[in-house]
Amino acid sequence: MTLGIALTIVFLLNLCQTKHVCRVPRASPVIHATSYDSLSKRSTVNTQLKFSIVYTSGFQNNTLFEQIKTKIVLPALTYWEKSLGVKKIASDNIILERQCLDGQTSYVKWPNGTIGIYCNKGCENITRCFTEPIPDNYLNGCKTFVANKPSIQGSRGSGIPPNGYLVFVDASATEPCQSEDLLAYALACQLEFGTDRPVAGYVNMCPTQLSIKPEDVRSSISTFIHEMAHALGFSSTSYAFLREEDGTPRTPRDPQTNLPALGQDSDYIYLASKSTVTKVQRIWVSAVSTTIRTIDVFVLPSVLLKILFISYIIIRNMLLL
Numbered sequence: 001m002t003l004g005i006a007l008t009i010v011f012l013l014n015l016c017q018t019k020h021v022c023r024v025p026r027a028s029p030v031i032h033a034t035s036y037d038s039l040s041k042r043s044t045v046n047t048q049l050k051f052s053i054v055y056t057s058g059f060q061n062n063t064l065f066e067q068i069k070t071k072i073v074l075p076a077l078t079y080w081e082k083s084l085g086v087k088k089i090a091s092d093n094i095i096l097e098r099q100c101l102d103g104q105t106s107y108v109k110w111p112n113g114t115i116g117i118y119c120n121k122g123c124e125n126i127t128r129c130f131t132e133p134i135p136d137n138y139l140n141g142c143k144t145f146v147a148n149k150p151s152i153q154g155s156r157g158s159g160i161p162p163n164g165y166l167v168f169v170d171a172s173a174t175e176p177c178q179s180e181d182l183l184a185y186a187l188a189c190q191l192e193f194g195t196d197r198p199v200a201g202y203v204n205m206c207p208t209q210l211s212i213k214p215e216d217v218r219s220s221i222s223t224f225i226h227e228m229a230h231a232l233g234f235s236s237t238s239y240a241f242l243r244e245e246d247g248t249p250r251t252p253r254d255p256q257t258n259l260p261a262l263g264q265d266s267d268y269i270y271l272a273s274k275s276t277v278t279k280v281q282r283i284w285v286s287a288v289s290t291t292i293r294t295i296d297v298f299v300l301p302s303v304l305l306k307i308l309f310i311s312y313i314i315i316r317n318m319l320l321l
Contacts, residue, residue: 029103030259030270032117032193033096033159033200034140046085047163051077056132058172058204067212068205073169076224080232086163086197088247093159094199095140096166096190098123107257108150115193115258119144122153129189130202132168138200160199167231170204177206184209186227188238193258196241196249201231239277240270242300250276276300 053073059065100119108116123142127134141154160166176182184205188198203224211220233241240251240260251273254261260270277296284293 029099029268031097031099031190032196033094033190034193046087047089049081049084049086050161050164051081052138052160052164052166053077054132054135054166054168056168056170056172058170058207062171062207062210064210064212068171068210069169071212071217072205072210072220072224076221076228077167079221079225080228084232088195090162090192093161094164094192095156095159096127096134096138096200097140098142099127100124106145109256115256116150117143117193118150129166129168129200130187131172131174132170132202134166134200138166164199165232166200167228168200168202170202171207171210172204173207174204177204177208182206182209183223184227186231187235188231188233191238191241195247196238196243198231198233198238201228203227203231236296237269239272242272242276274299 055065055069059068062068097117098119101121101124104120106118106120108118110116119142122144127139135157137157138159139157140159141152141156143150143152145151146153176185184203186201186203188201190200191197192199205224205227211217240262242250244250249260251270252261253259260272262271262273264270276299278299279294280297281292281294284291
């Protein structure tokens with residue numbers, strides 16, 4: 001997955017212009033969806049992103065459901081569809097995978113070099129994207145072992161289009177929403193195997209913070225755009241899966257699993273390479289005190305290039321004053 005400059009700009013602008021507070025849900029085990037073709041055979045032409053939307057019962061039970069959908073959700077998703085394209089698009093639909101019982105998996109490396117992920121004890125009856133059940137028509141059969149041999153049990157759904165993204169839109173009063181400063185939160189729940197592009201995700205808009213008043217609609221759209229940036233990969237849970245423009249992983253991979261090889265932190269988030277994210281110390285000034293904080297910063301080439309450009313504009317404007 002490659003994040004373009006447009007994604008970075010939108011994220012930073014929304015962060016600066018709103019009182020939005022970001023909360024990253026606790027990381028879940030990474031699930032990779034299946035594409036039934038090789039990367040070498042895929043089209044290199046960018047194809048516009050297309051969302052498939054599932055509105056949860058928590059969202060549909062909101063008395064303002066239709067207005068929120070029309071005035072906030074659809075404009076925000078349309079923004080991303082117009083802004084982002086999919087590279088290395090598959091020739092067939094992407095099939096989401098089922099969760100394994102007890103999270104126990106094995107990795108099978110096939111003669112052609114591809115890696116298959118199979119459940120040791122079978123699959124969960126319900127596979128979820130964060131808290132929401134994924135309908136069977138998006139899911140593969142259960143990839144497990146029969147007589148110690150890899151096998152797919154049950155029928156396979158139709159999946160999502162090759163350029164697609166399945167998004168679950170919720171508006172439930174969950175525990176995180178009890179915080180007065182939290183407007184919404186989001187995460188990706190499945191990545192495409194071979195490219196690490198997020199292909200399914202979840203967004204929850206805290207119902208007590210939702211407003212469709214004319215003076216609030218623009219801010220609400222901005223919040224949803226911001227949250228979709230997280231679900232599209234602009235999140236600490238996805239940094240270790242970022243790739244170069246040519247598709248090369250920026251963080252070293254385990255050859256047996258194709259997962260990031262630098263370990264995980266205490267929240268089970270995969271660690272990204274220092275060429276992607278690095279720690280720096282900054283002076284932090286508040287009304288109470290001045291302290292030194294250690295923070296994570298991006299060192300992606302596209303981000304650094306944009307910072308240099310913005311710095312140039314600021315300096316030029318200062319000289320013209």
